[in-house]
Amino acid sequence: MPKKKLNLILLGVDSLRADRMSCYGYHRQTTPHLDKFASQGVRFAQNFSPHIPTTSAYSSMLTGLDAFSTTVVALRHKGTLPDQVKTLPEFLREAGYDTSCVGFTGNPASRGFDVYHNFSGWGNWASGRSPKAENLNAVAIPELERMAAQDQPFFLFLRHMDPHSPYLPPGPFERMFYSKDECAPGNPSMKPVMSFKPFCDYFAEWMPPGITDIDYVVAQYDGAVAYMDACIQRLLTRVEELGLAENTLVVLNGDHGETLDEHDCWFDHHGMYENTLHVPLIMRLPGVLPTGQTVPGMTLHQDLVPSLLELMGIRTKIKFDGSSLLPLIRGQQASNYSDFYITECTWMRKHGWRTPEWKLMVALEPDFHFKPPVELYNLLKDPLELNNLADQEPQLVTHLRQRMETWIARREKATGRPNPMYTNLDWHGKDGVGPFKTSQQAYDTMHIGSVGTANKLQAGNKAKAKKTLRKKR
Numbered sequence: 001m002p003k004k005k006l007n008l009i010l011l012g013v014d015s016l017r018a019d020r021m022s023c024y025g026y027h028r029q030t031t032p033h034l035d036k037f038a039s040q041g042v043r044f045a046q047n048f049s050p051h052i053p054t055t056s057a058y059s060s061m062l063t064g065l066d067a068f069s070t071t072v073v074a075l076r077h078k079g080t081l082p083d084q085v086k087t088l089p090e091f092l093r094e095a096g097y098d099t100s101c102v103g104f105t106g107n108p109a110s111r112g113f114d115v116y117h118n119f120s121g122w123g124n125w126a127s128g129r130s131p132k133a134e135n136l137n138a139v140a141i142p143e144l145e146r147m148a149a150q151d152q153p154f155f156l157f158l159r160h161m162d163p164h165s166p167y168l169p170p171g172p173f174e175r176m177f178y179s180k181d182e183c184a185p186g187n188p189s190m191k192p193v194m195s196f197k198p199f200c201d202y203f204a205e206w207m208p209p210g211i212t213d214i215d216y217v218v219a220q221y222d223g224a225v226a227y228m229d230a231c232i233q234r235l236l237t238r239v240e241e242l243g244l245a246e247n248t249l250v251v252l253n254g255d256h257g258e259t260l261d262e263h264d265c266w267f268d269h270h271g272m273y274e275n276t277l278h279v280p281l282i283m284r285l286p287g288v289l290p291t292g293q294t295v296p297g298m299t300l301h302q303d304l305v306p307s308l309l310e311l312m313g314i315r316t317k318i319k320f321d322g323s324s325l326l327p328l329i330r331g332q333q334a335s336n337y338s339d340f341y342i343t344e345c346t347w348m349r350k351h352g353w354r355t356p357e358w359k360l361m362v363a364l365e366p367d368f369h370f371k372p373p374v375e376l377y378n379l380l381k382d383p384l385e386l387n388n389l390a391d392q393e394p395q396l397v398t399h400l401r402q403r404m405e406t407w408i409a410r411r412e413k414a415t416g417r418p419n420p421m422y423t424n425l426d427w428h429g430k431d432g433v434g435p436f437k438t439s440q441q442a443y444d445t446m447h448i449g450s451v452g453t454a455n456k457l458q459a460g461n462k463a464k465a466k467k468t469l470r471k472k473r
């Protein structure tokens with residue numbers, strides 16, 4: 001009798017930084033259930049999101065391609081994926097799978113599912129604590145039950161909105177990592193956050209009125225991770241109860257990380273620092289994948305699809321930019337990359353080059369933080385990236401820049417297209433404005449607006465979002 005095809009459940013967790021999970025070494029026990037899940041499978045210790053933010057990250061995660069091939073680099077990407085690009089649900093539908101997507105529409109890479117479900121994944125201070133992950137489960141678990149009851153194999157993709165901002169985890173997670181008075185007078189820690197004009201209206205809508213302690217907001221992020229972890233366990237319990245555990249590949253991957261109180265980037269996911277690039281990847285498939293294994297080599301989003309298809313026995317002639325992770329799991333290969341190209345295009349347009357030791361960041365136009373145009377960090381001696389060595393190490397900057405430029409030229413030649421980082425000139429959503437001339441212009445122009453506007457930006461409802469942005473200013 002032929003072996004039954006594997007099911008796939010992919011948890012795409014928005015804004016989850018690897019280093020805030022206890023299984024990745026965080027000192028707070030934020031993810032007890034995912035720690036156990038990781039002990040039942042394989043954890044990739046150095047997995048990166050090379051193309052932040054959401055839109056570009058999921059495009060690579062769900063196609064096996066880099067940004068040169070997907071053409072997607074900007075949050076506000078216009079248009080779809082190129083016609084020849086195939087998404088994971090499109091591969092699996094062809095292979096006879098029932099495919100279902102929860103909480104992910106409006107992204108070029110969300111193309112190709114049979115069914116789309118949505119849930120409420122935002123919130124604000126006025127409406128109280130936000131049970132995003134329970135809202136997700138309320139949709140996802142009945143969908144899982146429906147899919148489990150049929151003969152057809154299934155692919156269920158869940159896009160988690162914890163710990164994406166607003167960080168409003170319900171109790172007891174709100175106080176799990178915080179015992180002080182978040183509005184205590186005399187604490188200046190929130191002043192720079194609330195005086196950052198591009199984001200302050202957004203923060204005021206979901207942070208406690210009168211907040212003075214930045215540690216509270218950080219603890220809300222950690223609480224949201226713990227809340228998500230508990231809700232994912234609810235889902236894993238149901239997978240077990242439905243008898244699916246043995247025949248279902250379950251994968252957790254972050255789209256990008258999050259900046260908290262670091263680098264003046266304030267509770268968002270821009271800045272190509274390690275906190276936004278380093279994301280978790282964990283895979284579990286009993287009897288096939290080893291248990292409790294940690295893969296130390298460098299891996300990227302585009303490695304996921306070729307790995308999943310190989311594990312699921314689905315063949316394709318498509319040549320991916322990423323490579324299968326299975327040789328790393330088997331110990332046949334140490335790493336998929338020696339160094340790699342990184343991009344960001346949400347609130348700043350920058351690119352760079354990362355090696356195991358160094359990170360180069362180059363601004364393609366002035367940014368709204370008034371940061372230097374070139375940043376260079378030694379990741380081994382300065383893992384928090386606090387000491388910019390660009391001025392002290394000009395030869396190293398030139399060397400890394402040359403490696404980056406050579407790579408860009410190679411990929412442009414291979415795809416027959418210019419680097420999408422060079423052509424997305426209205427990436428900020430202000431049509432016709434083009435690249436910012438000064439940091440002041442960027443600072444005066446960029447503005448998140450309300451929680452509703454942020455939601456619409458991500459949902460691809462761009463026309464409406466722009467209208468609201470204009471009205472607010």
Ligand SMILES: [Zn+2]
Binds near residue numbers: 054055
């Ligand atoms: Zn995201």
